[in-house]
Amino acid sequence: MVARVAVVGGGYAGLAAATELAAAGAAVDVFEASRTLGGRARAVELEGLTLDNGAHILVGAYTETLRLMRLVGAPADGLLRLPLHLEFPGHFRLHAPRLPAPLHLAWALLSARGLSWSDKFAAIAFMRRQRHAAFRLAADTTVGALLAEEPVATRRFLWEPLCLAALNTEPSRASAQVFLNVLRDSLAAGRAASDLLLPARDFSSLFPEPAARFIEAHGGRMMRGTRIECIRHVASGYLVDGHGPYGQAILAVAPQHLPPLVDELPELAPVVAQLQSYAWEPIVTCYLAYPESVRLPQAMLGVIDGTAQWLFDRGHTHGHGGLISAVISASRRHREIDAQRLAAEIHAEVAQIVPNLPAARWTRVIAEKRATFACTPGVSRPLTSTALPGVYLAGDYVAGDYPATIEGAVRSGVAAARLALHQAARSQP
Numbered sequence: 001m002v003a004r005v006a007v008v009g010g011g012y013a014g015l016a017a018a019t020e021l022a023a024a025g026a027a028v029d030v031f032e033a034s035r036t037l038g039g040r041a042r043a044v045e046l047e048g049l050t051l052d053n054g055a056h057i058l059v060g061a062y063t064e065t066l067r068l069m070r071l072v073g074a075p076a077d078g079l080l081r082l083p084l085h086l087e088f089p090g091h092f093r094l095h096a097p098r099l100p101a102p103l104h105l106a107w108a109l110l111s112a113r114g115l116s117w118s119d120k121f122a123a124i125a126f127m128r129r130q131r132h133a134a135f136r137l138a139a140d141t142t143v144g145a146l147l148a149e150e151p152v153a154t155r156r157f158l159w160e161p162l163c164l165a166a167l168n169t170e171p172s173r174a175s176a177q178v179f180l181n182v183l184r185d186s187l188a189a190g191r192a193a194s195d196l197l198l199p200a201r202d203f204s205s206l207f208p209e210p211a212a213r214f215i216e217a218h219g220g221r222m223m224r225g226t227r228i229e230c231i232r233h234v235a236s237g238y239l240v241d242g243h244g245p246y247g248q249a250i251l252a253v254a255p256q257h258l259p260p261l262v263d264e265l266p267e268l269a270p271v272v273a274q275l276q277s278y279a280w281e282p283i284v285t286c287y288l289a290y291p292e293s294v295r296l297p298q299a300m301l302g303v304i305d306g307t308a309q310w311l312f313d314r315g316h317t318h319g320h321g322g323l324i325s326a327v328i329s330a331s332r333r334h335r336e337i338d339a340q341r342l343a344a345e346i347h348a349e350v351a352q353i354v355p356n357l358p359a360a361r362w363t364r365v366i367a368e369k370r371a372t373f374a375c376t377p378g379v380s381r382p383l384t385s386t387a388l389p390g391v392y393l394a395g396d397y398v399a400g401d402y403p404a405t406i407e408g409a410v411r412s413g414v415a416a417a418r419l420a421l422h423q424a425a426r427s428q429p
Contacts, residue, residue, distance in 0.1 A: 003026075003027075003247040003248070004026070004027040004028065004029060004246060004247075005021055005026055005027070005028045005029070005247070005248045005250065005420055006028075006029050006031065006238065006240045006243070006244060006246040006248070006249040006250070007021075007028055007029065007030045007031070007249075007250045007252055008031050008228050008231070008240060008249065008251050008252060008253055008261070009030075009032065009039065009251065009252030009253040009254075009394070009395075010030055010031075010032025010034070010038070010039065010212075010222070011037075011040060011041070011042075011208075011252060011254075011395075011409065012038065012039060012041060012065075012207065012406050012409040012410055012413070013039070013252040013394040013395045013396065013398075013409040013410065013412050013413040013416075014032070014039070014250065014252030014253075014413060015030070015037065015207065015208050015211040015212070015215075015413070016064070016065075016068055016211075016394070016409070016410040016411075016412075016414050016417070017252060017392075017413035017414065017416045017417040018030045018211070018215050018220060018250075018413075018417075019068055019071065019211045019214055019215060019417075020068075020414050020417035020418065020421075021417045021420065021421065022214060022215045022219070023071060023214075023218070024417075024421050026420075026421065027219045027220060028215060028220040028221075029220065029221045029223060029240075029243065029246075030212075030215060030220065030221070030222050030223060031223045031226045031228050031240060031243070032222070032223065032225075032226065033225070033226065033227035034224070034225070035224050035225050036204055037208035037209060037211075037212060037224070038203050038204040038208045039254065039409075040053070040054070040254065040368060040371060041053070041054065041056050041203040041406055042203055042204050042208070043202035043204035043205065044366070046364050047289065047364070049320060049323070050202050051287060051314075051320075051323075051325075052199075052202055052203045052285075053203075053285070053366050053368065054283050054285045054327070054366065054368060054371070055285050055310070055312050055325045055326075055327045056199070056203065056406060057165075057197065057198060057199070057300070058079065058196075058197035058198075058199070058406060058407070059186050059193065059194065059195060059196060059197060060081070060186075060190075060192040060193045060194060060195035060197065061185040061186045061189060061193040061194070061407070062197070062405075062406065062407040062410075063407075064410045064414055065207070065406055065407050065410045068207065068211070068414075069206070069207050069210070071214070072207070072210040072211045072213070072214035073210055073213075074206060074207055074210045074211075075201060075206075075210070077200055077201075078199065078200055078201045078205070079197040079198065079199060079200060079206075080197070080198040080199075080200045080316075080317055081195050081196070081197055082195060082196045082197075082198065082299070083095065083096045083097065083098060083104075083194075083195060083196075084096035084104075084108065084187075084194040084195060084196060085196065085298065085300070086157075086158070086161070086302065087297075087298055087300075087301055087302060088114070088157060088301070088302040088303065089297065089301060089352075089353050091114050091157065091304050092113060092114030092115070092153075092157035092158075092302075092304075093112065093113040093114065094109070094111075094112040094158070095108060095111070096108040096191070098191065099191065100191060101188075101190050101191045101193075102188070104191045104194070105127065105187055105188075105194070109123050109124055110124075114153065115151075115153050115154065115157070116151075116153070118151065119151045119153045119154050122150060122151050122154060123150075123154045123158060126150060126154075126159075127183070127187065127188060130180055130183065130184075130188070131188055135181065135183065135184035135188070136177070136180070137176060137177050137180065140177040140377040140378050141176045141377055142171065142173060142174060142175070142176055142376075142377055143159070143160070143163045143167075143171040143172075143174040143176050143179050144171045144172040144173075144174075145176065146176040146179070146180075147159050147160070157304075159171075161302055161309070162179075162182070162183075163179050164309060164329045164330055165309075165310070165329065166179065166182045167179060167182075167375040167403040167404075168281045168283060168329045168330050168371065168372045168375070168403065168404065169281055169330055169372075169374050169375045169376065169403075170330050173374065173376050174375055174376065175375050175376055175377045175378070175379065175403075176377065177377070178375050178401070178402070178403050181401040181402060182402070182403070185401075196300065198299055198300060198312070198316075198317050199317065199318075200317045200318055201318070202318075228240055228241050228261065229241055229260070229261070230261065230264055231249060231251070231261055231264070231265060231391075232265075233264075233388065237390070238390065238391065247390055247424070248390040248391070248392070248420045248423065248424065249390065249392070250391075250392045250393075250413075250416045250417070250420065251391065251392070251393055252393075252394040252395055252413060252416070253395070254370070254395065255275050255278065255373065255395060255397045256275070256280075256370055258271070258272070258275060259275065259276075265388060265391070267386065267387040267388045268387065268388065268391070270387070271382045271386065271393070274380050274381070274382050275382075275397075277380070278373045278374070278379075278397075279373070279374035279376070280369070280370040280371075280372070280373060280374060281330050281370075281371060281372050281374050282330075282367060282368060282369045282370070283327065283328070283329055283367075283368050283371035283372070284327070284328040284342070284365060284366070284367045284368070285325055285326070285327055285328075285365070285366045285367075286308070286325065286326045286328075286339075286342060286343055286346050286363065286364070286365045286366075287323060287324070287325050287326075287363060287364045287365075287366075288323070288324045288325075288326065288346065288347060288350065288360045288363050289322060289323050289360055289361045289362045289363070290322040290323070290324065290357070290358060290360055290361065291322050291358060291361070292315070292321030292322040293321075293322065294315075294321075294322045294324070294354060294357065294358070295315055295316070295321075295322075296313035296316070296324065296350075296353060296354065297353070298313070298316075299313050299316035299317055300312050300313075301353065303326075303349050306345075306346075306349045307326075307328065307342065307345040307346055307349065308326035308327065308328055308346045308349055309327055309328055309329055310326070310327045311324055311325070311326050311327075311349075311350065311353075312324065312325045312326075312327070322361075324350060326349075326350075339363075339364075339365035340363075342365055343360070343363035343365065347359075347360055347363075371404075372396065372397075372403070372404035373397050373404055375403040375404065381397060381398060381399040381400070382397075382398060382399060383398070383399050384398055384399070384412060384415045384416050384419060385419055389423070390420070390423060392416040392419055394409075394412045394413040394415075394416040395409060395412055396408040396409040396412065398412040398415075400412060400415075
């Protein structure tokens with residue numbers, strides 16, 4: 001039997017770690033400062049509706065997230081699975097049919113609207129070159145540099161929007177290697193890997209709440225509303241404020257919250273120094289509520305040269321008729337204007353898609369100023385294991401192939417749990 005493990009943080013990374021531990025028979029205590037689980041992908045209450053703090057999407061390549069959702073018995077109707085569909089109304093449309101890979105991608109590119117034939121062949125050639133190089137670069141560079149020789153249309157409608165959506169970093173600054181990792185596991189993998197998985201439930205009920213029930217059913221304890229201020233190293237293990245001691249601890253808090261948490265652990269000073277060098281990127285979500293009859297042509301649409309980048313129709317996905325959410329990624333000018341003006345600009349963009357659009361009944365803006373780290377070339381990311389035996393890091397900022405995504409967070413949590421299990425097995429007589 002593995003000794004009880006402390007997990008600090010009830011977001012996707014922490015709950016992935018705790019789920020993996022619980023499934024292996026380890027007793028685990030999860031400490032979460034909020035009463036709401038999910039971290040930076042969580043439910044919020046607005047105007048009597050349960051919504052989300054941001055509009056996140058998943059893709060079929062999120063294998064670990066999907067595995068853990070099945071393990072904890074997450075609701076089967078929680079995700080709406082659709083073939084890859086990217087559309088900027090009046091400019092571009094790409095739709096992947098349900099054909100075996102790589103035919104699905106070739107067909108999608110060759111049939112795409114808004115690209116010339118030379119653009120289409122250039123996109124296919126780009127993917128072939130990257131596949132031939134095993135999606136590896138000799139030295140990391142920016143996505144902008146990687147795409148410098150690609151046609152303007154494919155950059156504008158395909159590669160750059162995918163970069164912003166996945167890395168939350170402007171292409172001129174984003175890591176080309178991480179971008180290629182994303183393409184490798186989505187567009188260049190099996191057909192289902194490129195599917196869009198649009199949430200049909202709020203992000204707390206999608207995985208965190210089922211995970212909490214699973215953890216408790218397997219002997220774990222969920223400590224909601226318990227803010228941990230400090231981790232201390234003592235002879236018998238680690239004290240988590242007044243709790244413990246624990247033989248092992250997984251720290252799954254947001255990176256900006258880690259430094260004060262480990263202030264009394266000088267061995268983690270190098271990690272704190274790494275985090276202090278980070279640049280951060282925001283994500284802003286704007287909700288616009290219209291009469292229930294208002295619908296977008298698709299559940300998800302892109303906006304070219306606008307304030308918003310993506311629009312989501314929650315009537316399609318959540319049954320919230322007339323409710324549209326707009327997402328703005330990375331460091332853009334939305335930080336310089338107030339919420340009312342932001343909503344007015346996005347309303348004007350929706351009006352270009354929906355004829356005779358009435359005024360919004362209400363609007364709300366949610367800004368996550370430090371939503372993700374800036375995923376730039378060669379950014380130094382801390383390892384899961386630390387200089388302290390039995391202390392591990394989990395989060396979307398921890399070293400890995402992926403940018404700061406839900407799948408990146410989940411994979412880091414699973415990795416931390418497996419290291420803890422391995423260490424516990426080694427220490428047993």
